[in-house]
Amino acid sequence: MSAVDALIRRHRLRAIELLPWAIAIGAYFAFADYLSLGSQILIMILFALSLDLVLGYAGIVTLGHSAFFGVGAYAAGIYAVRVSGEPLSGLLVGAVAAAAVGWTSGLVILRTHGLTLLMLTLAVTALLAEAANKANFLTGGADGLQGVAIDPVFGVFRFDLFGRTAYLYCLVALFLAWLFARRLVHSSFGRSLVGIRENTARMHAIGSPVRRRLLTIYTISAALAGIAGALLAQTTQFVGLTVLGFQRSGEIVIMLVFGGIGRLYGAFIGAAAYMIAQDQLAKLEPEFWYFWIGLLLVLLVMFARGGILGLLDRVLRR
Amino acid sequence: MTPALQTIGLHKRFGALIVANDINFRLDAGARHALIGPNGAGKTTFVNLITGRLAPSAGRIMLGGDDITALPQAARVRRGLGRTFQINTLFRGLSVLENVSLAITEHTRHGGDMLRPIRVRRPELERGHALLERLGIADDALVPVRELPYGKQRLVEIAIALGLEPCVLLLDEPAAGVPSAESAIILDVIEQLPPDIAVLIIEHDMDLVFRFARRITVLVQGSVLIEGTPAEIAADPRVREVYLGEGHHG
Numbered sequence: 001m002s003a004v005d006a007l008i009r010r011h012r013l014r015a016i017e018l019l020p021w022a023i024a025i026g027a028y029f030a031f032a033d034y035l036s037l038g039s040q041i042l043i044m045i046l047f048a049l050s051l052d053l054v055l056g057y058a059g060i061v062t063l064g065h066s067a068f069f070g071v072g073a074y075a076a077g078i079y080a081v082r083v084s085g086e087p088l089s090g091l092l093v094g095a096v097a098a099a100a101v102g103w104t105s106g107l108v109i110l111r112t113h114g115l116t117l118l119m120l121t122l123a124v125t126a127l128l129a130e131a132a133n134k135a136n137f138l139t140g141g142a143d144g145l146q147g148v149a150i151d152p153v154f155g156v157f158r159f160d161l162f163g164r165t166a167y168l169y170c171l172v173a174l175f176l177a178w179l180f181a182r183r184l185v186h187s188s189f190g191r192s193l194v195g196i197r198e199n200t201a202r203m204h205a206i207g208s209p210v211r212r213r214l215l216t217i218y219t220i221s222a223a224l225a226g227i228a229g230a231l232l233a234q235t236t237q238f239v240g241l242t243v244l245g246f247q248r249s250g251e252i253v254i255m256l257v258f259g260g261i262g263r264l265y266g267a268f269i270g271a272a273a274y275m276i277a278q279d280q281l282a283k284l285e286p287e288f289w290y291f292w293i294g295l296l297l298v299l300l301v302m303f304a305r306g307g308i309l310g311l312l313d314r315v316l317r318r
Numbered sequence: 319m320t321p322a323l324q325t326i327g328l329h330k331r332f333g334a335l336i337v338a339n340d341i342n343f344r345l346d347a348g349a350r351h352a353l354i355g356p357n358g359a360g361k362t363t364f365v366n367l368i369t370g371r372l373a374p375s376a377g378r379i380m381l382g383g384d385d386i387t388a389l390p391q392a393a394r395v396r397r398g399l400g401r402t403f404q405i406n407t408l409f410r411g412l413s414v415l416e417n418v419s420l421a422i423t424e425h426t427r428h429g430g431d432m433l434r435p436i437r438v439r440r441p442e443l444e445r446g447h448a449l450l451e452r453l454g455i456a457d458d459a460l461v462p463v464r465e466l467p468y469g470k471q472r473l474v475e476i477a478i479a480l481g482l483e484p485c486v487l488l489l490d491e492p493a494a495g496v497p498s499a500e501s502a503i504i505l506d507v508i509e510q511l512p513p514d515i516a517v518l519i520i521e522h523d524m525d526l527v528f529r530f531a532r533r534i535t536v537l538v539q540g541s542v543l544i545e546g547t548p549a550e551i552a553a554d555p556r557v558r559e560v561y562l563g564e565g566h567h568g
Binding site: 002003004006007008011012183184186187188189190191192194195198199201202203204205206207208209210212213216 | 369371391392393394395396401403407408409410411412413415416419420421423424425428429430431432433434435436437439440443444447456459460478481482
């Protein structure tokens with residue numbers, strides 16, 4: 001096989017990539033009592049996936065990704081309360097609102113690098129959180145946005161108490177987002193993002209419009225994070241200030257590090273592992289579960305750089 | 319004839335320090351030109367000014383007769399200005415073929431293509447592979463660049479620049495740090511560059527300079543000391559004194 005064929009082959013869809021979807025469908029039947037947790041996991045996978053595009057692929061180190069998640073959640077929630085409970089248009093509203101914030105903040109933030117960029121991402125999140133807190137009339141302030149009522153999907157599939165519709169709704173949304181993200185990272189655009197991550201100076205020197213590419217992926221990532229936030233608002237029918245919190249930004253980075261950044265599937269493994277570990281540890285040790293999460297993270301960073309996927313890689317290569 | 323590249327009164331200062339002092343320079347189409355000078359003469363600064371990495375304090379830069387002084391780096395590249403770096407500036411985690419393909423897809427304006435899979439870029443990949451064959455590194459096409467020996471990494475530097483199909487190529491010390499056995503390969507590659515490319519080489523290795531260049535410019539403390547043929551440069555006492563050091567050694 002020629003080198004060109006071998007390179008093209010690396011980008012083809014492999015059977016193993018369908019495994020998460022088989023597991024997700026299997027989980028729907030096998031863990032019918034845990035579908036609410038399942039929906040939360042799917043939402044966090046989508047959120048982590050959006051982060052992976054900017055952090056893992058483009059190398060934009062951010063601690064403020066919850067800004068877009070929160071904006072998406074609030075936009076979809078407010079839309080449901082004030083305009084329409086139709087869920088798909090609600091997702092679109094969440095995506096567009098988050099993309100608008102991503103594009104606007106990206107125009108400023110992406111002119112900076114390193115620590116300055118990191119601080120600015122934090123600042124944007126803090127500003128939005130405070131704005132949501134103050135805009136009591138619109139967001140419900142510290143009490144949260146109440147009365148979010150969502151219509152049946154396509155006018156047929158009502159959101160039920162057991163979370164079946166919510167789970168499948170989130171699963172389809174995640175699947176479509178994954179298809180899009182996968183196509184993106186395996187396109188010329190996606191490879192150019194990796195080039196920017198690897199060596200920005202050289203990308204400038206080969207004529208790449210680096211800032212435009214970064215702004216594009218930042219906006220796309222914000223839109224996907226906004227969809228994740230909108231899904232949370234629609235499936236829980238509530239939006240609280242925590243969606244814009246620093247803790248959520250930190251957690252999503254931890255989930256991605258758990259799974260492995262810049263691999264697309266690190267988001268799947270990391271978010272699922274983190275959420276399940278959190279659920280189980282919180283049951284076992286309601287007061288100290290964060291300690292175990294912290295310990296796990298320390299062990300992973302020390303002994304399994306590249307996260308769970310990196311560890312699997314090394315084991316399989318032996 | 320319109321020069322491929324020209325600088326007119328190019329000037330750059332950092333505070334009180336002048337690093338490029340009223341440089342008037344001309345590179346004709348298809349030229350084989352060398353820029354030499356002692357350490358700190360401002361050679362790399364000159365390249366950075368031409369490529370747009372640095373903004374000049376005064377003066378103009380013309381590429382193919384067009385004023386490119388105000389253009390950003392990427393726009394200059396798209397107009398046919400290619401360069402290599404003195405210190406390897408590669409995509410170290412990517413394979414050799416991917417390194418070159420990135421340059422080629424940017425050159426063909428497909429770098430921003432989001433939705434079509436990489437297999438539709440086969441023509442660019444084939445072109446990249448052919449380029450690697452020409453440079454003798456096709457066997458390493460799938461090897462991550464960071465795993466290559468230094469000499470081959472220098473060839474990848476050149477391959478990336480050639481992937482842009484430049485009309486002007488600036489080679490910043492292409493053989494720097496390369497063992498002499500491997501530098502011969504690099505020199506062969508440079509000598510076989512397409513004749514329509516105007517090449518400016520910055521180099522400390524005088525054997526390489528005198529073998530390659532048909533014209534040489536000597537830069538000292540940010541100013542052009544002299545420009546001429548290799549024979550004229552070799553015979554000039556000022557060059558011997560400031561660059562070759564003969565004035566000091568008798």
